[in-house]
Amino acid sequence: MKLGRLNHIGVATPSIAESVAHYRAVMGAEVVREAFDLPAQGVKVCFIDTPNSQIELIEPLGADSPIAKFLEKNPLGGQHHVCFEVPEIHAAKAWFESKGARVLGAPRIGAHGTPVFFVHPKDMGGVLTEIMETPAPGGH
Ligand SMILES: CC[C@@H](C(=O)O)C(=O)SCCNC(=O)CCNC(=O)[C@H](O)C(C)(C)COP(=O)(O)OP(=O)(O)OC[C@H]1O[C@@H](n2cnc3c(N)ncnc32)[C@H](O)[C@@H]1OP(=O)(O)O
Numbered sequence: 630m631k632l633g634r635l636n637h638i639g640v641a642t643p644s645i646a647e648s649v650a651h652y653r654a655v656m657g658a659e660v661v662r663e664a665f666d667l668p669a670q671g672v673k674v675c676f677i678d679t680p681n682s683q684i685e686l687i688e689p690l691g692a693d694s695p696i697a698k699f700l701e702k703n704p705l706g707g708q709h710h711v712c713f714e715v716p717e718i719h720a721a722k723a724w725f726e727s728k729g730a731r732v733l734g735a736p737r738i739g740a741h742g743t744p745v746f747f748v749h750p751k752d753m754g755g756v757l758t759e760i761m762e763t764p765a766p767g768g769h
């Protein structure tokens with residue numbers, strides 16, 4: 630497998646509204662996409678565009694959210710995951726498994742409408758890593 634494009638950096642936050650205000654006021658963010666709920670992933674999401682990538686703000690949707698524990702440990706929020714693109718999700722899953730890295734569950738549809746999976750941070754140098762299938766041209 631070849632390392633693909635960095636699609637986004639996930640940032641967990643207790644409040645997307647407050648984080649957006651911060652990115653606008655302090656970082657000069659101009660393109661802030663509309664926030665939306667992704668109940669299947671247990672998060673509310675808001676993308677902020679940068680010239681070469683995106684910041685993905687994620688806020689928990691309920692107590693069972695996969696980011697609930699992270700926010701308990703980091704109440705201000707913080708950098709949560711990095712996301713790289715791959716051409717084909719099942720081939721990528723097989724690749725990580727062949728390297729002995731723990732893939733967390735089956736691929737499911739992520740915030741860009743293509744399948745994603747996560748690789749355990751303990752097998753990735755402490756970095757929770759999201760792998761997503763590259764959207765088709767003209768897609769998300
Ligand atoms: C919006 C949809 C989608 C997209 O399309 O972009 C998203 O990005 S959704 C993002 C949220 N979803 C996920 O994170 C799903 C995958 N995550 C998980 O399965 C779990 O959160 C986890 C990574 C397995 C952690 O398990 P959890 O039970 O929540 O926490 P623990 O405290 O037990 O963690 C075990 C161990 O791992 C360390 N850890 C946890 N989170 C991270 C992190 N984000 N970065 C680095 N390390 C992390 C944690 O500190 C524990 O370590 P020890 O304390 O040393 O045991």
Ligand SMILES: [Co+2]
Pocket residue numbers: 637639685710712759
């Ligand atoms: Co993500």
